[in-house]
Amino acid sequence: MTSAARTKATPLRSYWALTKPRVVALIVFTALVGMFLAVPGLPPLRQTLFGLLGIWLAAASAAAINHLIDQRIDKVMVRTADRPLATGSLRPAQVLAFAVLLGAASMTVLIALVNPLTAALTFASLIGYAIVYTAWLKRATPQNIVIGGIAGAAPPLLGWAAVTGMHGEWDWAHALLLVLIVFVWTPPHFWALAIFRREDYARALVPMLPVTHGVEYTRWQILLYTVLLVAATVLPWATGMSGLFYLGGALVLGAVFVWYAWKLLDPPDELFAMKVFNYSIVYLMALFAFLLLDHWLLPWLQPAPAFELRPAG
Numbered sequence: 001m002t003s004a005a006r007t008k009a010t011p012l013r014s015y016w017a018l019t020k021p022r023v024v025a026l027i028v029f030t031a032l033v034g035m036f037l038a039v040p041g042l043p044p045l046r047q048t049l050f051g052l053l054g055i056w057l058a059a060a061s062a063a064a065i066n067h068l069i070d071q072r073i074d075k076v077m078v079r080t081a082d083r084p085l086a087t088g089s090l091r092p093a094q095v096l097a098f099a100v101l102l103g104a105a106s107m108t109v110l111i112a113l114v115n116p117l118t119a120a121l122t123f124a125s126l127i128g129y130a131i132v133y134t135a136w137l138k139r140a141t142p143q144n145i146v147i148g149g150i151a152g153a154a155p156p157l158l159g160w161a162a163v164t165g166m167h168g169e170w171d172w173a174h175a176l177l178l179v180l181i182v183f184v185w186t187p188p189h190f191w192a193l194a195i196f197r198r199e200d201y202a203r204a205l206v207p208m209l210p211v212t213h214g215v216e217y218t219r220w221q222i223l224l225y226t227v228l229l230v231a232a233t234v235l236p237w238a239t240g241m242s243g244l245f246y247l248g249g250a251l252v253l254g255a256v257f258v259w260y261a262w263k264l265l266d267p268p269d270e271l272f273a274m275k276v277f278n279y280s281i282v283y284l285m286a287l288f289a290f291l292l293l294d295h296w297l298l299p300w301l302q303p304a305p306a307f308e309l310r311p312a313g
Contacts, residue, residue: 034159051162249290
């Protein structure tokens with residue numbers, strides 16, 4: 001960002017940037033799908049609205065903490081050089097206060113207006129991403145995104161817990177299936193970006209897989225995880241959680257993802273890794289949209305029977 005552009009950054013815009021709006025939007029969307037999948041009809045309004053608010057606040061708090069911990073490396077990476085702390089538009093004390101305020105508001109909303117279990121799971125996810133991943137794993141191992149992906153995969157479980165309290169017989173099993181899908185999706189999604197930005201990560205001394213093991217090895221890992229992802233996305237259908245409409249959508253989306261991963265082994269240009277990264281975002285949103293349509297919208301669109309046979313008497 002140029003010095004002229006930095007002066008135009010208002011405090012409000014800088015604080016908004018701290019929340020990583022696009023990343024958090026995907027988190028909230030997957031949580032919302034978890035809410036709709038958790039119940040046969042519409043989820044309860046109060047738990048849905050305040051659950052999404054609490055999850056958004058927690059995700060925004062974690063994002064702000066990420067900015068705070070990563071301020072050193074953000075200054076040397078092209079991708080992150082225009083972040084508020086890197087440009088000096090906000091001070092570390094301001095970011096810390098903002099993150100604490102968001103986190104406290106999240107816990108207050110979830111405990112008082114949703115349920116304590118959702119608050120506990122959300123807090124564990126916040127700590128897992130903001131502290132365990134950002135402060136430790138990210139700098140400790142090239143498997144950082146694999147291990148740390150557990151925290152990032154939690155939103156569907158959080159949404160499910162918000163509307164059910166996890167009291168049903170299959171609640172944990174079905175919610176954790178959604179977590180598994182996001183968990184396996186995370187490495188090919190992030191490693192594609194890491195390939196494109198590998199010089200950034202090397203300059204910042206972050207041991208991302210393309211930096212420590214090379215680009216070719218990372219490409220094969222992306223293909224492996226993409227195949228595992230397709231297998232994982234079949235499980236909702238195999239367990240009776242979803243139907244054939246979802247299965248068809250998942251297989252088509254998965255086939256395209258595998259094609260991208262295979263093509264990445266010998267890409268036509270350096271920008272192709274970013275095309276894989278961008279498709280991975282579309283893929284996850286579309287996959288969860290298919291889950292939602294299969295579970296909730298399609299039954300409502302089915303025509304009612306013209307007549308119903310009833311026993312005599």
